Amino acid sequence: KNEVEQSPQNLTAQEGEFITINCSYSVGISALHWLQQHPGGGIVSLFMLSSGKKKHGRLIATINIQEKHSSLHITASHPRDSAVYICAALAMDSNYQLIWGAGTKLIIKP
Amino acid sequence: KAGVTQTPRYLIKTRGQQVTLSCSPISGHRSVSWYQQTPGQGLQFLFEYFSETQRNKGNFPGRFSGRQFSNSRSEMNVSTLELGDSALYLCASSLGGSNYNEQFFGPGTRLTVL
Numbered sequence: 647k648n649e650v651e652q653s654p655q656n657l658t659a660q661e662g663e664f665i666t667i668n669c670s671y672s673v674g675i676s677a678l679h680w681l682q683q684h685p686g687g688g689i690v691s692l693f694m695l696s697s698g699k700k701k702h703g704r705l706i707a708t709i710n711i712q713e714k715h716s717s718l719h720i721t722a723s724h725p726r727d728s729a730v731y732i733c734a735a736l737a738m739d740s741n742y743q744l745i746w747g748a749g750t751k752l753i754i755k756p
Numbered sequence: 757k758a759g760v761t762q763t764p765r766y767l768i769k770t771r772g773q774q775v776t777l778s779c780s781p782i783s784g785h786r787s788v789s790w791y792q793q794t795p796g797q798g799l800q801f802l803f804e805y806f807s808e809t810q811r812n813k814g815n816f817p818g819r820f821s822g823r824q825f826s827n828s829r830s831e832m833n834v835s836t837l838e839l840g841d842s843a844l845y846l847c848a849s850s851l852g853g854s855n856y857n858e859q860f861f862g863p864g865t866r867l868t869v870l
Binding site for chain 1: 793797798799800801804812844846848856858859860861862863864866
């Protein structure tokens with residue numbers, strides 16, 4: 647079992663829908679990253695959070711430390727949001743290395 | 757401030773050859789991490805360099821090596837290439853130091869081994 651699990655693996659939705667991507671982890675963490683990877687490979691960091699909630703534009707990330715769970719939400723989704731979304735956990739005993747989820751491939755249809 | 761750059765962007769090699777990939781971090785960043793990404797797999801951590809020293813290492817064979825120069829630029833070398841080495845190789849830079857800092861990724865080098 648992977649230490650960081652994402653669900654769903656693939657998600658297809660219509661433009662405008664509210665999107666939720668989940669990330670569960672089994673280790674103690676000090677922070678959790680959400681990143682976005684567009685076709686072509688470039689990765690962009692969206693959020694790094696260790697508690698509560700962060701919002702940037704239409705993106706919202708939440709984390710529940712007790713439940714070892716984080717979610718990434720996209721409101722009013724748009725085709726340009728189509729990408730792979732990856733969560734990565736900074737484990738407490740990892741010497742600052744990230745444990746990566748396998749990613750969620752999101753496709754937003756117009 | 758310029759982002760992380762990687763060269764070359766695309767590379768085709770044959771089995772048994774060796775390859776060197778280059779990564780220039782964001783100015784002021786002293787840590788460079790390397791990752792391998794194969795289709796359908798998550799990012800696999802190769803190694804991290806900080807101040808010219810390898811600080812962390814993933815579970816890759818010795819054919820994968822790296823180094824970092826005094827200007828923080830880093831190179832990754834893969835010797836005796838195998839078909840399974842075909843992948844997107846990403847580097848990420850961060851400030852480094854004693855605390856974790858956010859990583860910023862380059863565009864990647866796509867290596868194809870024939």
